[in-house]
Amino acid sequence: MRAVTTHQGRLEVAEVPDLEPGPGQILLDVLRCGICGSDLHARTHGDVTADALAQMGYADFIRSRDTVVLGHEFVGTIAAYGPKTRGSWKLGSRVVALPMLGTGDGVQLTGLSPKAPGGYAEQVLVSEAFAFPVPEKVSDDHAALVEPLAVAHHAVRRSQIGSREVAVVVGCGPIGLAVILLLKAAGVRTVVASDLSAGRRELAKRCGADIVVDPRETDPFDAYGERRGHLRSAQALFDLALGSMRAARSVPGLPWARLMRLAEKAGQVPKGPVVFECVGVPGMIDDLVAKAPLRSRVVVVGVCMEPDAIRPSVAIGKEIDLRFVFGYDPAEFHEVLQWIASGRLDPTPLVTGTVGLEGVADAFADLADAGEHAKILIKP
Amino acid sequence: MRAVTTHQGRLEVAEVPDLEPGPGQILLDVLRCGICGSDLHARTHGDVTADALAQMGYADFIRSRDTVVLGHEFVGTIAAYGPKTRGSWKLGSRVVALPMLGTGDGVQLTGLSPKAPGGYAEQVLVSEAFAFPVPEKVSDDHAALVEPLAVAHHAVRRSQIGSREVAVVVGCGPIGLAVILLLKAAGVRTVVASDLSAGRRELAKRCGADIVVDPRETDPFDAYGERRGHLRSAQALFDLALGSMRAARSVPGLPWARLMRLAEKAGQVPKGPVVFECVGVPGMIDDLVAKAPLRSRVVVVGVCMEPDAIRPSVAIGKEIDLRFVFGYDPAEFHEVLQWIASGRLDPTPLVTGTVGLEGVADAFADLADAGEHAKILIKP
Numbered sequence: 001m002r003a004v005t006t007h008q009g010r011l012e013v014a015e016v017p018d019l020e021p022g023p024g025q026i027l028l029d030v031l032r033c034g035i036c037g038s039d040l041h042a043r044t045h046g047d048v049t050a051d052a053l054a055q056m057g058y059a060d061f062i063r064s065r066d067t068v069v070l071g072h073e074f075v076g077t078i079a080a081y082g083p084k085t086r087g088s089w090k091l092g093s094r095v096v097a098l099p100m101l102g103t104g105d106g107v108q109l110t111g112l113s114p115k116a117p118g119g120y121a122e123q124v125l126v127s128e129a130f131a132f133p134v135p136e137k138v139s140d141d142h143a144a145l146v147e148p149l150a151v152a153h154h155a156v157r158r159s160q161i162g163s164r165e166v167a168v169v170v171g172c173g174p175i176g177l178a179v180i181l182l183l184k185a186a187g188v189r190t191v192v193a194s195d196l197s198a199g200r201r202e203l204a205k206r207c208g209a210d211i212v213v214d215p216r217e218t219d220p221f222d223a224y225g226e227r228r229g230h231l232r233s234a235q236a237l238f239d240l241a242l243g244s245m246r247a248a249r250s251v252p253g254l255p256w257a258r259l260m261r262l263a264e265k266a267g268q269v270p271k272g273p274v275v276f277e278c279v280g281v282p283g284m285i286d287d288l289v290a291k292a293p294l295r296s297r298v299v300v301v302g303v304c305m306e307p308d309a310i311r312p313s314v315a316i317g318k319e320i321d322l323r324f325v326f327g328y329d330p331a332e333f334h335e336v337l338q339w340i341a342s343g344r345l346d347p348t349p350l351v352t353g354t355v356g357l358e359g360v361a362d363a364f365a366d367l368a369d370a371g372e373h374a375k376i377l378i379k380p
Numbered sequence: 381m382r383a384v385t386t387h388q389g390r391l392e393v394a395e396v397p398d399l400e401p402g403p404g405q406i407l408l409d410v411l412r413c414g415i416c417g418s419d420l421h422a423r424t425h426g427d428v429t430a431d432a433l434a435q436m437g438y439a440d441f442i443r444s445r446d447t448v449v450l451g452h453e454f455v456g457t458i459a460a461y462g463p464k465t466r467g468s469w470k471l472g473s474r475v476v477a478l479p480m481l482g483t484g485d486g487v488q489l490t491g492l493s494p495k496a497p498g499g500y501a502e503q504v505l506v507s508e509a510f511a512f513p514v515p516e517k518v519s520d521d522h523a524a525l526v527e528p529l530a531v532a533h534h535a536v537r538r539s540q541i542g543s544r545e546v547a548v549v550v551g552c553g554p555i556g557l558a559v560i561l562l563l564k565a566a567g568v569r570t571v572v573a574s575d576l577s578a579g580r581r582e583l584a585k586r587c588g589a590d591i592v593v594d595p596r597e598t599d600p601f602d603a604y605g606e607r608r609g610h611l612r613s614a615q616a617l618f619d620l621a622l623g624s625m626r627a628a629r630s631v632p633g634l635p636w637a638r639l640m641r642l643a644e645k646a647g648q649v650p651k652g653p654v655v656f657e658c659v660g661v662p663g664m665i666d667d668l669v670a671k672a673p674l675r676s677r678v679v680v681v682g683v684c685m686e687p688d689a690i691r692p693s694v695a696i697g698k699e700i701d702l703r704f705v706f707g708y709d710p711a712e713f714h715e716v717l718q719w720i721a722s723g724r725l726d727p728t729p730l731v732t733g734t735v736g737l738e739g740v741a742d743a744f745a746d747l748a749d750a751g752e753h754a755k756i757l758i759k760p
Contacts, residue, residue, distance in 0.1 A: 267710050312660075
């Protein structure tokens with residue numbers, strides 16, 4: 001079959017061996033496969049990521065010396081069932097699947113391991129246990145977006161944001177846009193989005209962001225007007241604590257328990273907004289820690305592959321939470337599919353281009369430009 | 381009055397101007413004042429911390445050019461009330477107070493600002509609103525420990541640790557030991573403590589740690605035997621997810637909602653232990669992120685003053701939470717005092733020495749050695 005192979009950072013359309021579904025596997029004819037930021041990263045920083053993953057106990061992430069087929073955001077039709085499958089869906093049905101392939105050699109990350117070729121190809125293998133049928137109403141394009149939207153869904157769920165808290169999304173590439181879509185689908189009322197690119201700011205609006213800023217002109221933490229009690233200054237916090245304690249103690253005959261409840265309130269730092277870091281370049285985390293209000297939760301969704309510098313003393317003084325997020329569970333993946341089918345989630349603004357296998361190298365160049373593109377889909 | 385002054389890193393016993401209580405202030409005769417790791421830091425890294433605090437909106441942290449009186453962990457007897465005080469406690473009564481002084485120039489950090497001289501002195505000023513009377517049963521030594529124990533109490537509360545979760549305390553200096561005491565007082569059943577020093581490991585045992593390790597010999601994350609489902613390897617997680625999904629799907633006639641609940645379980649990373657970073661030197665955070673099980677919460681209590689390097693890709697892959705903590709609220713401060721009075725908290729092992737004002741310089745040298753000492757108290 002034909003596929004786009006990657007080796008030492010070079011992309012090439014090539015004839016590769018046909019795939020044979022093994023036990024528990026299904027062979028799919030690929031309808032669409034998205035190009036992910038991780039693919040761009042993996043191509044150039046694969047070895048750094050492979051080292052990081054090896055340290056956490058996954059030994060088979062692609063290295064620059066490997067020749068691999070990328071692609072882990074795909075939809076396809078069932079071409080054949082392997083042995084030991086249930087065969088519950090008809091041949092030709094559309095399915096999406098988590099890009100995790102059960103093999104004799106453990107589960108492998110599809111499109112990110114030499115042991116599980118990805119969706120930049122005419123065909124791809126998936127595990128039947130991780131596959132879900134695609135409802136009629138969901139287009140091929142939208143089905144291919146389930147994977148990146150599941151990443152965003154997981155990030156929003158893990159942030160534990162309440163609908164009345166303020167979300168600040170920094171970086172409106174595909175993942176930032178997906179986070180905006182999922183925040184709005186989750187009912188968050190105030191979503192502030194920040195990006196340097198005018199094109200991406202326009203996409204952020206189309207994805208439902210309530211306030212969209214160019215960070216060179218407007219500090220996103222100043223953009224939501226009404227302060228909701230967020231504190232930007234330690235001095236303000238100290239003064240607030242003293243004022244509250246004075247007020248509490250001036251009440252004659254106040255029972256001790258009630259005084260202590262007021263004392264607890266006096267010292268409580270009002271929570272800051274929930275910040276989604278969706279840029280993933282060195283320096284972003286430290287910059288957000290420095291700029292965010294006291295007690296902000298910073299959810300790190302953008303994957304920064306290089307080592308990064310932070311100032312723990314600033315993070316400590318502001319009591320910042322850094323929550324690093326990765327992947328999703330099968331239920332989150334399926335829920336996104338259902339939300340698209342029901343219309344709760346409309347990912348139309350995400351797709352800004354479609355190419356054939358021959359167009360992949362140019363698409364990588366366009367995406368690296370970080371200009372006006374969001375998601376480019378491959379139609380093999 | 382006599383005090384220990386600090387200027388350009390040099391400690392000196394000197395005659396300084398007498399203090400006069402201003403509006404809302406009480407003048408105390410100091411009974412005891414603890415020497416804190418922050419004092420050692422402030423003496424050598426004051427300018428870095430001052431810059432960090434200036435960035436978060438507190439402009440008056442000490443700089444090396446200032447001449448200041450350190451000391452923010454103290455107990456004293458009431459010598460005089462200033463104007464606009466309630467005067468609720470008799471002259472001569474013992475009180476402890478949050479080291480935050482209301483001044484005409486906003487609230488200042490006592491012993492950490494040139495505008496609020498600290499407790500390395502015969503007398504100190506406190507805000508009446510932040511003061512609490514010391515119950516009879518609490519010794520002078522123990523009363524001086526309320527402040528550092530409140531830091532630990534706040535850290536444990538903010539970690540949201542459950543009594544059946546495993547706590548791993550890395551670094552058994554005064555703050556690590558205080559965290560161990562508060563974890564046990566909070567009812568946490570399994571507290572693992574790790575330190576390079578045999579003397580400190582002995583103190584950790586006396587503070588109630590259940591398992592104490594030398595990290596050169598035993599990985600603290602291997603020390604608690606029964607694994608409680610903690611995962612150290614991504615491969616194990618991927619394999620577990622596939623196995624669970626296969627099992628869920630093999631049940632004939634399983635309703636979709638139930639399947640999805642099982643799917644959610646299948647993908648859920650079992651939470652790791654709650655790790656308390658109480659060392660505060662560069663490299664510790666990254667080291668713990670690399671070694672801790674998947675989904676660990678790492679509570680950063682040790683203040684690392686220098687910029688620090690982390691690898692976000694490892695933290696992301698393991699879905700680590702980094703929770704930075706600072707200070708406490710007045711209710712937490714008071715609760716510690718009550719727990720000491722009731723016997724729920726016995727901080728006796730913390731105190732390893734007492735000196736006069738003349739002994740402070742030597743005590744700093746001893747503490748910098750990080751050998752066998754925990755807390756040294758000053759008795760002016």
